[in-house]
Amino acid sequence: MELPELGTNLLQHVPPRWISVAERYLKRVPVLRERLAKETDTMLAGLEGDLKPYRGQVPTHAQLPAQGLPREQVLREMGVMETREHERWKEGFVSGAVYHGDSEHIDFLNQVYALNSQSNPLHADLWPSATKFEAEVVAMTANMLGAAEANAGRPPEAHVCGSLSSGGTESILLAMKTYRDQAREERGITRPEMVAPASAHPAFEKAAHYFGIHMVRVPVGPDYRADVDAMRKAINRNTIVVIGSAPSFPHGVIDPIEQLSELARERGIGFHTDACLGGFVLPWARKLGYPVPDFDFRLPGVTSMSADTHKFGYAAKGTSVVLYRGSALRSHQYFTSTEWSGGIYFSPTFAGSRPGALIAAAWASLVSTGEAGYLESTRRILETADVLKRGIRAIPELYVLGEPLFVIAFGARGLDIYQVMERMGAKGWNLNGLHKPAAVHLCVTLRHTQPGVAERFLEDLKGAVEYVRAHPSDKGTMAPVYGLAATVPFRGLVSDLLKKYMDLISKV
Template sequence: MELPDLDLLSHLPPRLLAVAERYLKAIPLVRSRLDKETGSLLTELEGSLKPYKDQVPTFDRLPAQGRPREEILHELEQLEEREHERWKEGRISGAVYHGAEDHIAFVNQVYALHSQSNPLHADVWPSATKFEAEVIAMTANMLGAAEANASKPSEQHICGSVSSGGTESIMLAMKTYRDWARATQGITRPEMVAPNSAHPAFDKAAHYFGIKLVKVPVGPDYRADVAAMRKAITRNTIVLIGSAPSFPHGVIDPIEELSELARKRGLGFHTDACLGGFVLPWAERLGYPVPPFDFRLPGVTSMSADTHKFGYAAKGTSVVLYRGTELRSHQYFTATEWPGGIYFSPTFSGSRPGGLIAAAWATLVTLGEAGYLEASRHILETAEVIKRGIRALPELYVLGEPLFVIAFGSRTLNIYQVMERMSAQGWNLNGLHKPSAVHLCVTLRHTQPGVAERFLADLQAAVEHVRANPGEKGTMAPVYGMAATVPFRGLLSDLLKKYMDLLYKV
């Protein structure tokens, strides 16, 4: 049985597409073919996702007797040795943002000292709340709090919380706006307006908290379209969103115009600076063209910035900031009628890892302004080298005007095949779609001598290989190609869910 022409279906309105997809998936022959094709694809992926299956012991139940600690540590060391080579050599986009051995050792030592602490029990571990408050204050002042707080009453000062990562920071902020709008304006069907380049954490927040997410296409420069976002505002809109920079294309949205639009309409405005929060302030000092994006703009009412990215802390911490304690109060949860006593928590988690908060605090304090300035200088200089090298390849082009997250595509080659060829040469890049592209998030790992030059040489070789072998099949290229071309988003969602099932397979 032949499937219908997907190119023709792609022109249908989204509602009709959804109806067509449900109809087709209900046909047994179509369902069988889809299951066969996705099953074949997942089988090919399983080898790379489960490389240790026959090489180290597997446990699907507790061992009858505990294993010796030395044996476990030896096994863990073996696994780590197999995995660290690529990221230590700077062959991965983002993921590990510092990675120097002495820095990792220091952060691990700090974590070990406070591994048992938990800010839920502030009376037992007051050090945990000290660290959290200072991480928030240092991050806020880096992002314009001093100017924003000038001549303002203390309850309007920039404040915040430490979360488990950028996704939680964004979700906390959106939940806060939902509850703020309901309490102060009586809005019960809240909407948020975001460019379609905004991080999927906003989709996740909309899904979890019953907020309608209105997505607006970006302009030809891949930045948020101010006029289109203005047009999307309704009486139920509670917050506008901009990125500094966006994850896909690495460009900074027009935060000044968007936040002023929000301020005049009495709306919240969130700057997602999860990626750029610990780079852009220093890039500005170094003279790079950084448009205003932080609390120095009066319309910015919240921000997110990840300490575990370019803040160089251990994985598992981010900061969400608000303009004033009244707004932040809508983030909090309290329970006053529980037989177990009075309960309250500032973020989604109850118990939280005090060791990670201590590690974030220690990282910020040991690097200081000079450390972040120097790190950003190296990253931005390396990014300039890479951008020039990509632009020198006639088959490729750089999307927009990025600073350190460099997205590139091709008008003549299958860019996913280029990405796959780079993978074969040891690189791990991020695939994008709408438009089809690939990006490299430049970190301190890429500033090591020779890494940028090796990347560009391998990229040129990959381009030449794909040009000479345009029909070559691969593993990941078909996945990204399907994501970019298949109009049935439910089908793609089903595939991603099966992929996640595969990750949980023992």
């Protein structure tokens, strides 16, 4: 599935609308359609073994057993899989994904979950503990992100407030839906737009897709941060919100939030800081003396934020916080139904029933860690990240993108960085592939602060670079997929491939 280099270069100068029309036409040609299907199926067939490693090793359950299995057998089957999987993340071979991972911390959260396994904040009268935990998690997160300064001298209804969601994506979806509804009600905007740097998380694109918002993606500057002048030019009368990241997921750099939020404030529109990744790191990094620019509610133009408790907040997977400057803005997030025959109904987020046990685990993680715990964890993470950045920069073929703190993106000169990623995968490392430009990143967590992990990563990375330099024709399994996504101008072809990949994941 390769285009000639000349054709690819020429297509880079063709308007996207024309490319889209050409792609639709080409996909209707039977011979080409069949060839594309064959090549993508071949590519995915090479991945199936990696995605379905338990076939033939543990029983497959495609339908309900006639009689329920003994609980001991169920636990035994699950234990086989858990043992194999935890070995990689436990030893720090994974970028992000598991942010704490200490056995005592996990056992503690599991006990909290067990105590609250039946609770559901939808029924606040039955489980007032769940709403207590949620309100306090939101308040603690808000105060960590500048709420005290923002609230000073303002009435309670103007104080920073928020909700707990199922993760960063839902927090972002909720915020974008909120701005859409606010703009429609208060400004009469029926064709809403959001302005975001190209590095903004795909959750914003998903929100645009779901809620009928036109997303204007603005190229980032040479430092991989949002370009303030370009963002200013992209704002128009239909803009409802401007986006910035602290830091961005791909490159780990902090956008110029102060300048961007002022652009929004001057225009009377919203500004959202996506701190899903950095919300529980940057406040402590600043206290430790690292150069962290203002990014939170201390800036008057910031009107909403997202911060993930289940990342560096060290909670169990499935919680995030979305925050707003004032309850009037948050009210546009809510859903109410007053005419249903089943009675009045209301919910603050997309879900109706929500797992109170996860809310309790988030609360327990925050209060048991405390400021001292977050400071110490952040110190260890940033010191390890400094070691890794120095080591990567010492490899002549590699370079670090921008000036990151703890999410380290690096590219390559004179060799294929995706092949380096593939080789690192063969050594057990699970890294994130990036493109535009082609790069790889490692999100440093507490797992990487264990003795010897950073040194092992750098040694394996040197070996991977040497191997790829000596074997440039090796393709592997995932490297061609990333290479395709980075070079093929027909985005629909890549989208079709990803949809087939998701189909493959869902197979029994």
